[in-house]
Amino acid sequence: MDPNKAAELFILNHFPNCYGSVLAGSVVRGEATETSDLDIVIFEKNLKTAYRESVIEYGWNIEVFVHNLTSYKEFFKSDCERARPSLPKMVSEGIVLKDSGILDLIKHEANELLDKGPEEWSVDTIKVKRYFITDTLDDFIGSTLRAEEIFIANTLAELVSEFVLRTNRQWIGASKWIVRSLKNYDEKFAGHFVEAFDTFYKTGDKNMIIVMVDEILQPFGGRLFQGFSLGK
Incomplete structure (x- = not known):
């Protein structure tokens, strides 16, 4: 079934009295694959506690995120504090399925947060991140066991992309x-970034990753080990 039609029927059958709902995720962005699901955010007035639920209906895996008219604000805040604005992004990009006049304001809140971006890292936070990237990079360079190298590379990719x-x-x-x-x-x-890690996974050549990481760290003082301390 067409994703929009499936989402509309789902709302009609399960949340007919909701104050608002949006369809979000990969089907909205035009990035759907054979295993994509429908992400639906729902706003109920008298709901006591926000919740998430997974169901299969109309031939689709459906992820439902249900909020009352205040709970979403806490999720907006916590998502932005961890710099992964999942709910604001879903609300911002979502196609309106039902609206009793509340979604313009909620979408505006989401867009303001997304446009603002995450909080700037402090100098101390950058130091800590430099140290752990350096530590992981040293492990990566020194490792001679392929099984270990693969998973060290995974950790390094996460740390460096975050940095x-x-x-x-x-x-x-x-x-x-x-x-x-x-x-x-x-x-x-x-x-x-992808080329550097792909080259390593295919050939075992670490050089592109090492050079890239050093170039990324250089403007912030390069690798960090000597003199670093935590909790002293």
């Missing part, structure tokens, strides 16, 4: 959203 994005006041992501977040920031850099 690049947060030091440039950009939202971060996990899993597939690492690459998507990097592309949103700088498509050329994202391509270089």
Whole structure:
């Protein structure tokens, strides 16, 4: 079934009295795959506690995010504090399925948060991140066991992508959203980032990753080990 029609029927059958609902996710962005689901955000007036539920209906996996008219604000806040604005993004990009006049304001709140970007990292936070990237990079360079190298590389990719994005006041992501977040920031850099790790995974050559990480750290003082301390 067409995703919009499936979402409309789902709302009609399960949340007929809701104050508002939006369809979000990959089907809205035109990025749907064979395993994509429908992300639906629903606003109920008298709901006591926000919740999330997964169901299968109309031939679709459906992820439902149900909020009352205040609970979404706390989720907006916590999502932005961790720099992964999942709910604001869903609300912002979502196609309206039903609206009793509340969604313009909620979408405006989401857009303001997204446009503002995450909080700037402090000098101390950058130092801590530099140290852990350095520590992981050293492990990566020194490792001679292929099984260990693979997973060290995974950790390094997460740390480095987070560092690049947060030091440039950009939202971060996990899993597939690492690459998507990097592309949103700088498509050329994202391509270089993917190429460096892809080369390592295919050939075992670490050089592109090492050079890239050093170039990223250089404006902030380079690798950090000597003199670093926590909790002293």
